[in-house]
Amino acid sequence: MRIFTFSAAAVAGLSIAGAALAAAESQEPIKLTMHDWTGQLVTTTLMGKVLSKAGYNVEYVQADYIAQFAGLKTGDLHVAMEIWETTGREAMDEATATGKVVNMGETGMIAIEEWWYPAYMEEVCPGLPDWKALNDCASEFATPETAPMGRYLGGPVTWGGFDDERVEALGMDFEVVHAGTDAALFAELESAYQRKAPIVLWIYAPHWAPTKYEGSFVKFPEYSAECYNDPSVGMNTSMAYDCGKPTGPIWKVASSTVAETWPGAAKAIEAFSVNNDDMGDMVAAVDLDGKSVDEVTDAWLAANEAAWSTWIAD
Template sequence: MRCFFQAAMVTMGMAAALPVSAEDSADPIRLALNEWSTQQVITQITGRLLQEIGRDVELVTAGYYPQMSALETGELTATVEIWTDNVPEGFSNQVDSGALKIVSSIGVTGQVGWWYPASFEATCPGLPDYKALKGCLDQLVSEDTYPKPRFVEYPADWGNTFNAERFAALGFDFAAVRAGSEGALVAEMKAAHKSGDPLLIMMYSPHVVYSLTDFKLLELPAYEPDCETEAAWGVNPDATFDCGFAPSSIYKVAWPGMKEKWPEAYALLQQINIPLDQYLEIARKTDVEGIAQEEVVDSWLAENTATWKAWVAAARGA
């Protein structure tokens, strides 16, 4: 999930089903391909549907953070899975200034937080309340973090989660160990699920790992925006970030000029919506069953024909 920008490009080969409208440019629409499977599959679905209305589509390998500058300049046209809990600094300013355009939600809401295996509750009564965890921290001490309890943090290139501020505000003294990748996070969770060993880890949901493990979300104080800026707010009157994490909206984001240059394609992009059950099914097929992404895309299109044809009709009408 989320890394660097490369100028690698794949031109989609499916023949266009409909002619380009008089309003839309004949220039290719360039969609960003990021590092994780759901994003890649949804991007390919989007590309195939844009071809259905006659657009030329190119898929461009792009890192999660660096793609923002390419979207500002129009080097990229759109990206389909931006999580608001994990965006580059300045993203809100880019949106507010009109440098980037939020198109619409993909139909899923995310949640990040601190997760633990259900087996931890047997030796740490009171979980999932975070206050109960304070009496069980010795169980999280590892050889490489002694004498501090171990906390597995996001990879460094996923940005600032403000966990250090949360540790201080909520009275924890963890040794944060950075995972090297999303795969490393998943491996930690699978290993703890299998062994029954205690673990506290930063992770996001929805994710297919929760269908393979019994991890639960630690209950931190409820999030409020003031928690991040007003020390007087919340359980610790002397610190900010004394709360959990905001729910994450998951958006499609576009170069601001897309709506004017390709109005019909933009209208179609607005329509595309992948419900949670379909999102998780895509992840299960690709990440658990190992089904090729092209096959997953074909299956989705075949199983949801009436849905996407309605999107196409709505875009044509717009």
């Protein structure tokens, strides 16, 4: 695991007018996990800087999205700031059921993750956004590597999401090809969009992409928990995942050791909240405007001191 240390001095310029700070109970490092998409880096850096301002020792640790739960259970990792209802709910519920991981509440953001296509594809694939229409014209989405199957460009494998399972369960004439990174996913979208080339891929919100590009999410059979857990439910009575992805909150989780060792930090993590619009703007500032995560998070903290100062007030 790669560890990134963030000292309280780095946020020394951020004052907290009129707020009494809770004293840091321990100088043992609080380890916050970092993943491979910009929004999660922003969310985690915001939390880390606020905790650092309150006097806590913060470390950023690179970890896989789903695999991180093993470290959270053992206490080797402490805080994960973005568990998406769309892709992480099962792993989160399994971990919290052990009592070793605690759901720290919603982040304030609502998650959408689904197959998405540019509007110009409706000219060559009538009937979209219905998934059956997508399947009928799978060849329009083929690449030399996947032909005659259509290609669906998924997120990095570590994101989960059950796309391979869904393609099989719904009998879709598509091959799932996973992008190596978040940046590669959107670089390919930009290239295809400029050329009006065929593409269907994983898009998520909060993010700048659904605003920048004209297009639509594919409409699959409606999600239900039973569809994911009971193969007899849905169109395919022998396989699960024959439906769309869930939508819902983005959650925060922590090792149970956090409240025991750093109760003030635990309260701050529970209080953390940022909305979709603010997050979309920050991600766009990094990905489109070339600003650093530090620049963007410092600007948000400076503009929203009245909000975040309450997270760490005694």
